[in-house]
Amino acid sequence: MMVILGALLLVGISVFLILQPIVAGREAPLWSSGEEPTEAQFRKRVSLLQLRDAEYEFAMGKLGETDYEMLRRELSAEALAAIREEEAEAEGRTSADYAEASADIEDEIAQVRIRLRGGSFCSECGHPNPGGSRFCAECGTPLRVPEPSGQGQA
Amino acid sequence: VTALGEFALWIALPISFWGMAMGFVGGRQGRGDLILSGERSVYVVFALLAIASLAITNAFLTDQFQYYYVANYSNRDLDTYFKLSGLWAGQRGSLVFWAVLLAFFASITVFQNRNKNREFMPYVVGVLQGILGFFLVVLLFAKVNPFQQLGFVPPDGAGLNPQLQNYWMTIHPPVLYLGFTAFAIPFSFAMASLMIGRTDSRWIVVTRRWTLVSWFFLTNGIIFGMRWAYEELGWGGYWFWDPVENASLLPWLTATAFLHSIMIQENRGMLKIWNMSLVLLTFLLTIFATFLTRSGLIESVHSFAQNTSIALVFLAFMGSIFIASVILIIYRLPGLRAENQIESFLSREAAFLFNNLVLLGAAFAVLWGTIFPLVSEAATGQPVAVGPPFFNRVNIPIGLILLALTGIGPVIAWRRATRRNLKRNFAIPVILGLVVVAVFLAMGARNGYALATFGISTFVLAIVATEFWKGTRARARIEGEGFGPALIHLIGRNRRRWGGYIVHVGVVLIFTAFAGSAFDVEVRKVLNPGETVTVASPFGHTYTLVYEGISSSVEENFDQWVALMSVQRNGERVGAMTTSRRFYRVNRQMVTEVGIRSTALEDLYVILADVEDFEGMVGNDPNAQRIVVQVMVNPLVGWIWYGGVIITIGALIALWPVAEARRRSAALEPAMAGGS
Numbered sequence: 001m002m003v004i005l006g007a008l009l010l011v012g013i014s015v016f017l018i019l020q021p022i023v024a025g026r027e028a029p030l031w032s033s034g035e036e037p038t039e040a041q042f043r044k045r046v047s048l049l050q051l052r053d054a055e056y057e058f059a060m061g062k063l064g065e066t067d068y069e070m071l072r073r074e075l076s077a078e079a080l081a082a083i084r085e086e087e088a089e090a091e092g093r094t095s096a097d098y099a100e101a102s103a104d105i106e107d108e109i110a111q112v113r114i115r116l117r118g119g120s121f122c123s124e125c126g127h128p129n130p131g132g133s134r135f136c137a138e139c140g141t142p143l144r145v146p147e148p149s150g151q152g153q154a
Numbered sequence: 155v156t157a158l159g160e161f162a163l164w165i166a167l168p169i170s171f172w173g174m175a176m177g178f179v180g181g182r183q184g185r186g187d188l189i190l191s192g193e194r195s196v197y198v199v200f201a202l203l204a205i206a207s208l209a210i211t212n213a214f215l216t217d218q219f220q221y222y223y224v225a226n227y228s229n230r231d232l233d234t235y236f237k238l239s240g241l242w243a244g245q246r247g248s249l250v251f252w253a254v255l256l257a258f259f260a261s262i263t264v265f266q267n268r269n270k271n272r273e274f275m276p277y278v279v280g281v282l283q284g285i286l287g288f289f290l291v292v293l294l295f296a297k298v299n300p301f302q303q304l305g306f307v308p309p310d311g312a313g314l315n316p317q318l319q320n321y322w323m324t325i326h327p328p329v330l331y332l333g334f335t336a337f338a339i340p341f342s343f344a345m346a347s348l349m350i351g352r353t354d355s356r357w358i359v360v361t362r363r364w365t366l367v368s369w370f371f372l373t374n375g376i377i378f379g380m381r382w383a384y385e386e387l388g389w390g391g392y393w394f395w396d397p398v399e400n401a402s403l404l405p406w407l408t409a410t411a412f413l414h415s416i417m418i419q420e421n422r423g424m425l426k427i428w429n430m431s432l433v434l435l436t437f438l439l440t441i442f443a444t445f446l447t448r449s450g451l452i453e454s455v456h457s458f459a460q461n462t463s464i465a466l467v468f469l470a471f472m473g474s475i476f477i478a479s480v481i482l483i484i485y486r487l488p489g490l491r492a493e494n495q496i497e498s499f500l501s502r503e504a505a506f507l508f509n510n511l512v513l514l515g516a517a518f519a520v521l522w523g524t525i526f527p528l529v530s531e532a533a534t535g536q537p538v539a540v541g542p543p544f545f546n547r548v549n550i551p552i553g554l555i556l557l558a559l560t561g562i563g564p565v566i567a568w569r570r571a572t573r574r575n576l577k578r579n580f581a582i583p584v585i586l587g588l589v590v591v592a593v594f595l596a597m598g599a600r601n602g603y604a605l606a607t608f609g610i611s612t613f614v615l616a617i618v619a620t621e622f623w624k625g626t627r628a629r630a631r632i633e634g635e636g637f638g639p640a641l642i643h644l645i646g647r648n649r650r651r652w653g654g655y656i657v658h659v660g661v662v663l664i665f666t667a668f669a670g671s672a673f674d675v676e677v678r679k680v681l682n683p684g685e686t687v688t689v690a691s692p693f694g695h696t697y698t699l700v701y702e703g704i705s706s707s708v709e710e711n712f713d714q715w716v717a718l719m720s721v722q723r724n725g726e727r728v729g730a731m732t733t734s735r736r737f738y739r740v741n742r743q744m745v746t747e748v749g750i751r752s753t754a755l756e757d758l759y760v761i762l763a764d765v766e767d768f769e770g771m772v773g774n775d776p777n778a779q780r781i782v783v784q785v786m787v788n789p790l791v792g793w794i795w796y797g798g799v800i801i802t803i804g805a806l807i808a809l810w811p812v813a814e815a816r817r818r819s820a821a822l823e824p825a826m827a828g829g830s
Contacts, residue, residue, distance in 0.1 A: 003157045003158060003161075006158045006161070007158060007161040007165075010158070010161060010162060010165055010202070010205070011165055013198075014165055014169055014198045014202065017194045017195075017197070017198050018169060018172060018173070018176075018191045018194050018195045018198060019191065020191075020194075021187045021188075021190035021191045021194065022187045022188065022191050025187055026187060026190055027185075027186025027187050027189070027190055028186050028187075028189040028190035028193055028268070028272075028275075029186065029268075029269060029272050030184055030186055030189070030272055030273075031272050031273070032269060032270050032271060032272045032273075033269045039354060042354065042355075042356070046420065046421065049421075050421060050568065053568060054567070054568070056625075057567040057568070059628055060621070060624050060625065060628070061575055061578060061579065061624075062565055062566070062567045062575055062576075062579060063567045063572065063575065064572030064574065064575055067567075067569075067570055067572055071569060071570075
């Protein structure tokens with residue numbers, strides 16, 4: 001008797017739980033509500049992270065200088081393209097979305113600053129050079145060695 | 155309560171198929187109510203399977219021998235500890251256990267993604283419920299119902315196989331099963347991704363943590379299994395290339411390949427078809443392993459199940475999954491084309507690809523050796539056993555290549571590495587490795603494979619140490635930090651990379667331990683009380699064991715004979731150890747319980763091979779104490795377990811949720827926390 005009651009209870013609860021959404025018209029969200037990266041955002045992240053990696057590998061001596069420069073240029077171009085695309089996507093968004101986007105841009109700026117920490121901009125052409133460079137990788141102008149600073153956080 | 159368990163299975167069956175239908179139909183038609191119903195059904199099936207599992211455990215604890223399953227895997231005097239693990243002691247319970255773990259992971263997945271990754275979820279639910287439905291069909295219709303009754307109540311059960319009465323056996327299967335079932339989640343996302351036609355790397359990003367969780371459990375499950383074999387099977391080894399061991403190794407090999415190749419896809423947009431194939435292959439192999447372990451199809455030290463009617467059902471399931479997946483992959487082929495090409499042979503992607511091919515080669519060799527007896531039986535009517543010599547001959551060289559790659563991979567840059575830089579980075583580690591080989595040669599070691607292992611291990615350790623040192627130093631300099639904080643921050647910034655390196659160190663230790671077995675020493679001797687046996691360790695010292703005497707006792711579930719030996723190292727007394735034999739009365743089986751004395755470098759391993767006169771001993775006849783012992787010195791064997799601990803630490807570092815990621819929701823977390 002108890003077993004039959006228990007079994008009926010199990011059936012009842014189970015069927016109620018799975019039928020209730022359909023009968024009462026309760027719906028699961030069809031689309032994600034949180035911020036989910038768009039394809040452009042996704043590509044931007046990948047490029048920026050690869051930049052970070054390339055920088056790390058260069059600093060660790062795994063990547064030659066010419067290769068690093070080439071990679072850096074390619075990756076920067078990829079990231080830039082993704083950012084442009086992302087901006088194009090963002091047009092037509094609400095102002096709340098813009099606040100979010102600007103937070104992202106700040107994030108990018110932070111990334112770039114990290115990348116350039118210890119590096120210097122060329123006084124002639126404005127090209128950012130990695131730390132320790134004595135000549136600009138773009139135009140060959142001798143660079144002034146920046147004063148060593150312990151100012152840590154970017 | 156136990157009777158409710160069977161009802162729960164019967165209710166779960168239609169509900170899982172309902173959930174599968176709701177997932178697919180709801181996803182296809184964009185009906186939120188159907189999708190919600192499908193998602194709810196996952197929780198419901200989990201609850202029902204949990205009730206069934208508890209019912210089985212309850213039947214074990216209350217000795218309900220009217221159930222075939224309980225009667226065959228337990229008896230009244232069985233330790234409560236082992237009754238609690240009765241759920242996974244045999245085939246029938248294991249299948250329920252498998253299903254409940256999968257339902258548990260599926261529930262977590264549904265809950266985690268209630269607001270995220272919504273376009274995947276209906277199909278993920280559909281796939282997962284399909285798998286659960288299959289297991290329920292097997293349970294209820296393939297003559298393996300764990301609630302099957304005998305029709306009478308035997309006074310006592312037949313007892314659990316004595317070899318399973320070991321504490322490692324209570325954790326080894328669950329951990330392995332956690333690994334098997336967790337892999338269903340990446341598989342379901344991969345299939346969902348194909349169904350909705352989303353061919354980017356999103357499914358990989360979403361499930362990479364699941365992949366790591368699965369790999370982590372698989373690794374530890376295999377190591378626990380080795381530990382069990384080492385302590386319980388009593389022949390001094392831990393790996394026998396037994397079909398069931400191989401079955402657990404196969405998904406590990408392909409999962410390891412997958413773990414590395416997804417990084418290429420995340421970073422470079424390449425290998426999409428390859429990754430789809432690997433996720434499919436690994437999932438099929440987890441099913442294959444479950445099925446092989448519990449089918450008794452191939453003779454094995456583990457074959458604790460003998461029901462071949464289930465084999466066909468499993469093969470049909472694996473076949474249909476395979477065909478459906480391949481059709482999906484072919485259908486989506488245009489979107490799966492690579493976005494980039496490998497630029498240079500000297501690049502990390504090339505190294506990863508090579509690692510993948512080698513792992514797959516190993517998996518193929520192991521699979522072939524495992525099923526060859528079946529193939530040959532089908533072809534010639536004679537099963538041909540494939541033994542350890544075949545597996546060792548094939549897998550030792552493969553293992554050495556993999557070992558070397560654990561050191562080479564991290565040093566090669568993405569896209570293109572420079573030859574000059576490679577030379578600079580490899581020079582010192584290679585020299586160190588050669589020095590170690592020279593030292594071992596000078597000390598008289600002549601085993602080529604072992605020497606190669608020691609050399610390559612040194613090379614890898616030197617590389618990993620250099621990576622940590624350089625990274626820490628660079629960070630300390632740039633940030634002006636002390637070395638301690640610099641190291642912690644360094645790891646924190648890219649936990650996947652550094653966690654991975656730590657895992658590599660664990661792998662090195664394990665390989666070194668394997669090589670150590672080339673120097674095992676073994677002595678067999680007949681002893682009367684007071685007599686000694688001496689064995690020389692390869693590390694130069696000698697152990698002398700004095701046989702002090704033997705005592706017998708009657709325990710709850712077995713009779714026991716315990717021989718006491720005092721141990722001297724180079725003539726100096728360092729302690730005592732026991733080694734014993736047990737006779738399990740209900741099973742009418744004799745097993746040995748080895749004595750193990752572990753140090754960091756070696757194990758002293760004593761097997762009580764024979765007691766000459768059991769009867770005389772019980773009668774306390776002083777002349778009836780003659781025994782045969784087998785004494786082994788197993789160098790470096792403990793490093794397997796240490797390696798396991800290090801792998802665990804590394805995997806946890808890679809897995810641990812980041813505070814930052816929690817803040818900004820996992821969705822925006824970088825695709826690939828920076829390479830490695």
